[in-house]
Amino acid sequence: MKKIFIIALSIVVWTFWLTAPARAQSPIQVTPAPYKVEIAKRITFPVTVSSAADITKMYLAVRFPGTNAAGSRIFPKFTPSEKVETTAVWNLDRDLVSAPGGYLPPGAQGTYSWHIEDAAGNVLDTPPAPFRVTDERFDWRQLENDRFAVYWYKGDDAFGKTIFNRLNQTIDRIEQAIGAHYPDKIQVFVYADDGAFQSILSPGHDNTEFVGATPVDEFSVMLVKSAPEDLQFAIVAAPHELVHMVIDQELGTGLGQVTMPLWMNEGLASYYEYDPPQMEERYQTLLDDAIKNDRLLRLRNYANTRPNDYREGLLMYGQGYSVVEFIVNEFGRDKLSQIFQELKHSSADDAFSKVLGVNQDGLENLWRKKIGAPIKEYATQVTPTPAAQPTFALSAAETPAANQPSPTPQAVSANNTPAPVAPTAAPAASGAPSSNAGGSSLCGLGFGGLALAMVGAYSWRKRKRF
Template sequence: MNIRLIFLCLMLSLFLLVQASPVQAQGGIDVTDDKATLTFPESVTFRATLTAPARIETVILEYGAEQQTCGEVVAKAFPQFTPAARVSVEWTWDMRQSGSLPPGATLWWRWHVTDADGQEYTTPTQTVLWLDDVHDWQTISGDGVNLHYYFGGQDFARELHQAAVEALNRLKQDVGVQPEKAVEIYIYASSSDMRSAVLYEPGWAGGQAYPEHNIVIIGIAPEELDWGKRTEAHELTHVLVGHRTFSCLGSLPTWLNEGLAMYGEGGLEAYQQTLLDQAIAEDTLISLRALTGGFSEEGTRANLSYAQSYSVVNFLIRQYGKTKMDAFLTRLSQGQTTDEALQAVYGFDQDGLEDAWRQAIGARSRAGGAQPTPRPTPTMVPTIAPISGVPVAVAKSPTPLPTLARPTATPGTAPTASHAPTASPTASVSPFPLDKSTVTLISILAACCLVALLAIGLPIFFALRRRRRRAS
């Protein structure tokens, strides 16, 4: 009697385990017209027609852009619809509210559906290239660079592509940084064309790097080819260094970020060198700690900041080599402060670096023991469009660009494409990225293990019980 009771309890446990496991409904969900319609650069509208075995109760749009982040970030929106077994849904991502993405970014989306029976479905992830259809884009690829252009002809584009490749080789040889994958460079026919492709771009911007997207955009007129080559190398360096030092724990000092970018250009122009020499002679150099945050917006001081940053970076590379520069960047990517990373690699902090650099260039000693100043987070620095016939003297100061703010969109208030204004979604992180099929598989495997245990254990149990009876 006891044996039968034990056996029945084990079988009941197995039955309950299998019944508790989530099982995906037969037939799944039918998805048609799943597409994204771009209104570049203002918005993108996601649409789909969904058919399920039972009445569809909720639909959640999960979407975002492929980029370098600190974790898996999923934005969610809640389109409005009337529950039914077949529904058509749409939702518009308004870049004018959330902040613009760079041309060439890859957008992705999928739909998460729940029906009246409690079954959940997730559609396959789709992608679309965030780019205008106005220009006839052509591409030259190779050696770590995909250069996209629509004007100027192949010779013009090949010259820019070759300049980008040379900049990559110089950075690899001297600094030790190289692209993990091909960098996407979009060349516009003018600065105004470029600015029209990105919302909220400063009116003086001529180029912009987006390290998290691996993208560079520049407006280059044919008569500005020399300026364009330098700008291309400058922004390309920002992308490579941004990837190399990506960290959720800290940020680069501006003197290092911009100094490396100036190094990527190939060095200072004549007027910048003159400005630096004058500051050395007149003892008007800016303290290195003052260059850890944003540069001045005053033209002369801004240009001196860039020239001085290049000089410091050039000193580190020439004096100590690329191996130590690579180690320095590695420690920064691991979250160490600038002083900690410098001390570990070079044996001095920023004050010690400034002292050694001043001695190397023949400048006067640093005045007093300058106290560290608070370091604001540097923002992306667009490159200034050139003014014909005049050296660039306008400050290339960091200008805050709009970030992708995503307030919560809730059912009943999140608008669809037919409602205005469009609410921005919430960025939410999924702590357990297991779908229902994975959970079901795990449950089935657990049930199989239990059955195997019963198949092996029960015969042994009965055999031992018979032996005990015979012995008694």
Template sequence: MHTSTRKWGNQLTNLKINKALVVSLLLSILTILLVTEKSASVAQAQTNNDINLIESKATGIDPKKILFQITLDTSSSIQEIELNYVVESPETNVGGTQIIDAQGKSGYQVFSTELSTNDSSRYIPIGVTITYHWIIKSDTGALLTTEQQTYVFLDGRFDWKKKQSDNIVVFYYGDNQRGTTGIGATKDALESVSDLLQVKVPYKVTVVIWDTERNGEAAQRSRGSTFDAAVSTLGTRVATDLVHIYETRGDYADTTRHEIAHIVTHVAGDGSIGKIPSWLDEGTAVYAQKNTTGRKFALEQAVRQDNLFRPKTEGVGAPNTSETVDAFYGQSHAMVVFMINTWGEQKFSELFSVIKAGSKPDGAFQTVYGIDLDNFYNQYRIYEGLAPIEFQKIEIKSPPKTAATQVPYTIATGTKITSDTKANKENSSMGVSDTSTSEETAANSNSTRALVVGLITVVLALTLGFVSYRLVKR
């Protein structure tokens, strides 16, 4: 019995020791997990709290500039803020970068930078869509990249309204009839000119309407003091998919039809190499109008004076007075009417597609109509009651450039920087897409944490083991 009791006592002692060891091991593992989890949470929280984005916004002050602002609340010093923006276009997006030297500021700060939109080096027209985001760098190596935001650039002097129908967007202010008229005229021109040229505009079209040319003048890109002083600009296609209407006191529906027609002619006739000449572009745009009386009067005077321009050399001397501009539009329209009436709409649309494929206008006329431009011009002169002209052979090295549309997107560098400190913090927030630290800082931080965790784990494991052993001995 004694022997049996002693054996059973040894078994109990061993069981206690085994249990103690298991408990010690489990507690050690749990300690490691808890410490590791706590370390990861703190690292994430430190990264999030290091740079806190309060607000980011863009504001169109007027047609000349956009103010970008970002409000931050930071525990570390901010070294640099980078604004990255892209002017969206259906064909080619163009962007730029603005750098703000944050000068090591911390706490609640408002930083801003102005983007000039209409000067000698850059033209970003009212109505474009701009996407942008910020990259903020702190002195600790923390890096925050904000979510991409979208901003429609509008003239900040007016309270804009918006009408939309299918793939058409119209911005206007004041009388709601402007929006209705803009939608109707745009639809009309898109349908009629697309049918004529047998193409479809594959993207959304935007129209921006001011009430008077005086109010819209600041949104226009200057074409020279002589032209600006002599010619009243009622509307312009300022981008691939964007039209400006500056004057609504007259028949601005026809102005809208005219400018929308330029969007369609661009799709039909402008390729990477081939470009339609401006007389064909403007003539087709006038063809889209309902009323062409003013152009007709100017043309009749030019015919009486035998002062017509030669299509093959059009663009050598651009019209820069109201009389010569009206005569240019009138003759361009009359030649388009003559072509359609003589050879039909099918041949007319084919001319556009041949030019777009890369042919020069003279070669395209040979391909489609079997005559060159001078032969065509003489046929038109006879149609107007004028004698044909014997031309000397000339070689046009490049097709005349289309003057109807100005290239809007030329991006230069340059930044105006302001920074304001706000004492009372406002409760607002905005999402952030990515928060991270630099690789070097992260590596050093992780190594330190690993060493601390390892030491704590060893100490706890030894302590628990010793306590368990003492308990068993008792």
């Protein structure tokens, strides 16, 4: 559905509330008005309020049911009077960090309601009305089923359908592989223009850096930069980030977010980019060179820490892919699911030991033996608790895999605003204003560093692509 539907729904909700017999006699009257989204700038919520006594206090409560994103109360400026016309503003501008609001990606949905008090002691709370962040700079095309809604504005139907098909193939494979299920419909926005794409990234991203794909997990949104001529990149970057979304959602806020080794997380994402799996050529080149010259990385050192060196980072991805492939080929695909489930309540060493009979170092040596690399005698070491570290990530391979059958889409349409997708989780309580509502994961083509922030046991993973 389009934004006009959400506006109409908001008016219907408010009209119903205002005309309900039990509330018709309220001395405080509210005239609803449509909200307006200016992408990457602001969302405005205008309102007209009247009462027999002066309006003395009012604020807009914004919430995001079904997510862990923090809501906010916005107090608009007004002069106490019997009739007040004012506007509450949710700031989307990354440079106005002190203004009320915070980052929201295209596709993010929430509710808003007004709290109003007058001098006579009357109080009114309007019922929550829905809103959705839309990017109306482009005429979006749309392709969707019950799992994905893919939007793009440059390229023909085949362009969008290729990305759509690859995502459907990938989610089936990774869910089966690790025994997971992603419960929500994922909205994927494909931007063909670098400037437009950069403008909708969260404040944690370097605005001058090329970024290829970034999920915003809190809202089940993925942002992809790909012009039609860059399709081969999109059909690798999007599946890679989708795997991370499934992994992060399945691990939730529990122990698994800490104990899941980084090299395995990235190895799984790399392994399931293609069907059948294939390693990117430059990863393979670096891996072959490291094997030949005895320069392989110790896996344990990259359980929670990303390399600071560009080539080392590429090698980590190559090794992660190779070890995941080794587990599948030598132990069986079902072992991936068993390891993943064990990581939810065990350390990495305990998980590997229980499922494979060896810890991380033992697994590495089994893999080394298989590929013909020297066996290493490592001193006993406990993997440290994750701390803030610079990050970067992988890039796309050059040749897409052969097309695979995919779910039949419900519709291909050209429309101005993507349809809303209802969240499925239980509502979260409103909190203090947040400058970054929701965690996001990032992959870009450039090398750079972003902090990995931990909230309790939850890892807000930000990934860059080399």
